[in-house]
Amino acid sequence: MLSSQSAAVVRATLPVVGAAIDEITPVFYRRMFTAQPELLRDLFNRGNQADGTQARALAGSIAAFAGMLVENPGRRPDAMLARIAHKHASLGITADQYTIVQRHLFAAIAEVLGDAVTPEVAAAWDEVYWLMAGALIAMEARLYAEAGVADGDVWSQWKVVGRLEETPDVATFMLRPADRSPSPPFKPGQYVSVRCPLPDGANQIRQYSLSCAPNGTDRWISVKRVNGTGGAPDGEVSNRLHANVKEGDVLTVSAPFGDTVLDDGESPVLLASAGIGCTQTISMLAHLAATGSPRRVVVVHADAAESTHPFRTELGLLVDKLSDAEAHIWYEHPENPRPSQYTGLADLAGIDVPEGTRAYLCGPVPFMSSVREQLLGRGVAASRIHYEVFGPDLWLASTT
Structure with missing residues (x-):
């Protein structure tokens, strides 16, 4: 004070x-x-x-x-x-x-x-x-x-034990501690930082959601290649990772952090994402499925098209594993015949949002702002709407 x-x-x-x-x-x-x-x-x-x-x-x-x-x-x-x-x-x-x-x-x-x-x-x-x-x-x-680390001592070496091409612009890197030590635990929705050496000698840092933890040791991150548009430069770290990192390489990775994490309650959950924001959704869905959660789960995702939608198959499989879950997916430019109500931008008007829903949003700020406004209009309390932004959070002060 x-x-x-x-x-x-x-x-x-x-x-x-x-x-x-x-x-x-x-x-x-x-x-x-x-x-x-x-x-x-x-x-x-x-x-x-x-x-x-x-x-x-x-x-x-x-x-x-x-x-x-x-x-x-x-x-x-x-x-x-x-x-x-x-x-x-x-x-x-x-x-x-x-x-x-x-x-x-x-x-x-x-x-x-x-x-x-x-x-x-x-x-x-x-x-x-x-x-x-x-x-x-x-x-x-x-x-x-x-x-469990000293102040600031968050970095360790992780070996790339596999790489998957999810879409032409999204690659998943499967990581394992290089020294074979136990992996630090994380909460669904958290992210890690990756320190990437660049050709000019810089070591630039970027954050990526932990999209999967298939066993007690490995951690997966999924990186979207940032292609500059409207005069903006290409992402120097994402393009470096895509072009140069392969199985057997070692990355410098931080411990997991992030305050937008899935709660442990029993209330209905709405997971809304767009583009690469689906990494947070997949992490939370995987946890819900692995724990056999009986919670009501509504998934909302928006993407440009089927071919640009990372984890499209995995999302369906995880939803099917849950006892009370449904997914609603919009494509702005669908590549296959698609119902008109799921073509274009995400619109929650026809979706049942149960009372007491807790919502988690991840994606571009315009998308999250639209979903948040729709949820507020449906009676979801602002305190129950959580979001994740990677990069400077220009939305932060207005939603606090």
């Missing part, structure tokens, strides 16, 4: 800082990467830096946190903080790095706002920063402890 003096200053200056935050964050990243270029090379996603999405996500989270501190001082945005903490843990972020961020962030604030940043204003916003940072450091420490 902010001190009363700082709360008054933050409340008075929030409009000014909020209006300038989109200008402050690019300056912050420029200053930090100039001082410590290894952070851009080996920690931050260079693609998200180039298109500005990381800066916009940071701006949104800071503004949302500060706004909540002054408007709802007795409440903390734990959903937002948990999402950030899990992502940080998957990258191996440590407490000392928050000092680096603070130094460059406040230098950027001073550069952009100039004389408006009085000592009193700087002190108040420093308090905001350390309240947010302190909460994240504590959450991340708990996540590391739960994973």
Whole structure:
């Protein structure tokens, strides 16, 4: 909770800082990467830096946190903080790095706002920063402890024991600990980070859902090749993995993290995905089938066409194993004759959504936003709708 003096200053200056935050964050990243270029090379996603999405996500989270501190001082945005903490843990972020961020962030604030940043204003916003940072450091420490690793020590070597081509642009890599140690447990819906060496010497990190755990040791990840459109560059990590990683190779992989996980209750479940977002759905379905769950399960998936739909056969097999499950699949450009109601974009109007449903969404933000709006309109409480985004979460502050 902010001190009363700082709360008054933050409340008075929030409009000014909020209006300038989109200008402050690019300056912050420029200053930090100039001082410590290894952070851009080996920690931050260079693609998200180039298109500005990381800066916009940071701006949104800071503004949302500060706004909540002054408007709802007795409440903390734990959903937002948990999402950030899990992502940080998957990258191996440590407490000392928050000092680096603070130094460059406040230098950027001073550069952009100039004389408006009085000592009193700087002190108040420093308090905001350390309240947010302190909460994240504590959450991340708990996540590391739960994973059984020292703070930041999340990386280990995994051998590729097989590769499957799911579609022309999706490959599944079957992984096993290179040292034959036990695999860390994971919850259905969690992801791992993969650190990928690139030709220019960088080690870029990306997150991938654990799509399958067929035995007690192996873990599978499924990677969609990102082909740049509209002037956007191709995904440098996904294309590198597709082009170069084969059976027998070794990958550097993190422990599993992620806050969008299947609950252990008995309520009905709706799993909604689009494109490669089906990896989360498959993980949750596999768990439900393996445990013989009697829960009511509704699966919603949208894809471009049959040939681009990963795990199309597996989805049907898993649904058939469950005692009370059904799947609804839409193709925007179907390659075979298809009922008109399942052609085009996903529309939940004709689907029964049982009372008490808990929903899990994974896919492009426009798809998840549409499904969320439809579910809210059907009476599903916002607190029972969970989602996963890979990359900077530009949706986070608006749904917290």
